[in-house]
Amino acid sequence: MGAGPALRALLSHWWRSPLQLFTLLVGLALATALWSGVQAINSEARASYGAAAAQVDQSQLAQIVSNNEQPLAITDYVALRRAGWLITPQIVETLELNGETLRLIGVEPLTAPALQGSFNIQSIPVDQFFDGSGFALVAKGREAAIEALGWDYNVAPNLAQGTAIADIGSVARIAMRGDTLDRLLVLPNNMQDAAALPQSLRYIAAAQDDGDIARLTDSFHLNLTAFGLLSFAVGLFIVYGAIGLAFEQRRTMFRTLRALGVSLRLLITLLIAELLIFATLAGLFGILLGYLIAAALLPDVAATLRGLYGADVTGTLQIRASWWLSGLGMAVGGTLVASIGTFLRLARLPLMDAGTPQAWAHASRRIMGIMGLLGIVLLAVALLLSSLAGSLVQGFLLLGCLLIGAAFLLPWTLDRCLAVLESISRKALPQWFWADTRSQVPGLSMALMALMLAIATNVGVSTMVSSFRLTFTGWLDQRLASELYVTLESADQADVMRRVLADDVKAFLPIVSAPTVLNGQAGEVYGVNDHATYRDHWPLLAQAKGVWDRLQDPATAIINEQLALRAGLSVGDPVPSAEGQEIIGIYSDYGNPAPQMIIGEASFRALYPEVMPLRFGLRVASDDIERVTQTLINEVGLSPNAVANQARIKALSLGIFEQTFTVTAALNILTLSVAGFSIMMSLLTLAQMRLPQLAPIWALGVTRAQLGRLELIRSVVLALVVTCLAIPLGLALSWVLLAVVNVAAFGWQLPMFVFPKSYLILAAIALLAALIAAAWPALRLARIAPHQLLQVFSSGR
């Protein structure tokens, strides 16, 4: 009983303070939008992987392939089946139909794992599937391509984008494959030993958890989630600030309500109900905004995941319960968490004590001290973790301790700085200015923390991206030293190429590789000849003396950084492979998740005599590139696709790389905007509460315009101090990302570069944001009607 009028009274505050309501709702909506947007991207991408994994699975099953990069013969399959192997054949053909690319997978319907597990087999017209007239299960969006083949089809929503599955016989006919197969998938129940395979066949173990695409993409999503969470935290700071201020403004009302007969329990229940209403409304609006953000960013994420990790993501967004429910849950949960402090204060609110702003300031100062202590503890933990952290979880824990610790310490640091300024000021107005600024720190602390986190994130991520860009560009220059890269069809064609281009090409560098097992994972071994290109360009991170002279020795090898870091190897150790060569060098190999090893060309030939060199890097004078390309096409008979220009590959690689960080850059900008918004709203809200402090100053002879200008200066000074603290924090964040999180997530470490000019620009943007944020409240103050200031002195107050 009595809840209705009390709720109306509580809500009437918001009706009379629409700006504050707007702050609360928008803060919460933005926080939810950033969080749910990121979750939408993640869930869409994961759903796409799920679809890819549900198709004829390759990464989770062992495979048998030919040892010479040639197709398998159907007789190999028959022989293995007779020997008791539980295997299923597969061929994959990529077709261009009606301007669409279709990845057509031929499977043996009765044994293929995808058809057993992932689709409703009853829905497949079995007769049609087998009788050769053509039937396919096709992913949504490729129906026209199947129709172009004249086949019947069922749409299978679980299939990865651009894929269709059909009977292996039908696919073989379309692809004119005769009696050849691409691979044999080893079914889980197989009991045969890989060692019993004939020499001509190679057994590739199933991908391990440590090195597969899922892990890499998980890291990518973890990064996104971390940024989403950070943005959400920034939004929650706004909510916390808005709820806290609303509490202070309604302190007298709470006391009156209690005095008029509203019990504490009812009051808290009503306040929770009020917040739940707001959280639900703002959360729903935030989810809508998040959907728009995700829809705008998803194509870039899809391109990144496809380009870097080969993971297929549709690029179009669906509304999935998982992310919108999590968004709503975060909005409601976050609001309740942000309001716990307020409810605790309300529960302890003395009924007879005339709570004053001064009392609040004292309480806030005490809280500031406690937060400062907690901040020091968290930073100490971060320091400890910086030398111990080895896993992703520890890396993110370190990030969390660093950021939250620094944020908690900020109000106390600001308070101390301002106290010093106050003590060294001799004139009355500056002294009042610093003291007054200091008194505002508790009210502004949440917004300032949000600003510091946003700037630090911006510095951290931009340092990481720029360091990555510098390193990656340099690495591409080293790795792609040859001017042209060609893929030939036969050894005869290689002979023709060498003969025709003998005078035009300075060096033919064969690129030969074979699959192998390194450190228990599927990897690749390459053979290189002894040429100055490698000596001059190959990006070695660590090396023994005379590495290139010694590499042609069969007992030596160089390995990629990923393998070295994962297996804890360094120069001088043996390679964890069958041959166990001595490691004489470690090279950087960005973008490749798998372990890799390079040995001398002669050693490679001895180990893999059946592998013919069909790919070459050609060293050509820059003026001759176009002519040599034409010769390769016209005289050697290569298709244009078989000749790759170094510049084109670099442009493509850099393009993929740039897309990788589009999402984080966008989130950075959004987070900074949210922080700027937070400052503006806090200043606006505080402005109303500050009249009792400003009115006497005005009465003593400081004009309203002067007060307005001082407000602007105050905002810029605070933003300046925050920026000065945020930049070193951002650099520390960047170091953690590069030296801890990146190593744990991707297996390679990057050197860190510092970019003072971009930090200065960022600082200028932050100061400008603070100036813009303060402009409105300052203008309002400069134009405030004198009677409003006079009211402060009236008896009614």
Place this chain on the structure above:
Amino acid sequence: MILDAKDVHKSYTVAGSRTDVLRGVSVLLSAGESLALMGESGSGKSTLLHLVAGLDVPDHGKIMVETQNIAVPSDTARAELRRSLVGIIFQQFNLIPSLRVDANIAFQAQLAGRYDAQWCAILAKRMGLSDHLSKYPEALSGGQQQRVAIARALAAKPALILADEPTGNLDEDTAQTVLNLLLEITRETDTALLMVTHSAKHAGALDRQLTLRSGAIN
């Protein structure tokens, strides 16, 4: 008897030092009767008023308002008794700034489930507020705000009105007008009034006077 407070004790401990604010105070008040509670600052007047209002609980003693013991430990129970038995008028008015005058007047009556629109309109008219009903409290003078507070306290037709220096923030003329109105209506409605005041003149206008000194009745 509307108010029957017997042997009420209350003490506070501040910074480790115990202060006995009320030491065995007893007060009786019947319907329609008005009592002025006087005494120096710190004598315990406001504390007694707060205890009678159920805003706090005594350490010892019994406080009956009508037939209900308001000195119960449960905050919820005291809140329910407060909203239906007692009307409070504060020195600082304590109106709800975000509600219009009419909503402020009706507030406690609605809370107690005793809202009577006609009675609220009568009160508003008697208090000279009829032309200000759609305004927010900030637009009213101090005297008008206090009249809103009196109307709010009377709207639920409580048995007892507690007024904590209701004229303390008003000029002499306004204070006299407000006091006259308060006495007039409480007498007409047979409502008991317990009023804390420093003014001997205002106290003299009430039926009885009681002076507290160091927590005890002088």
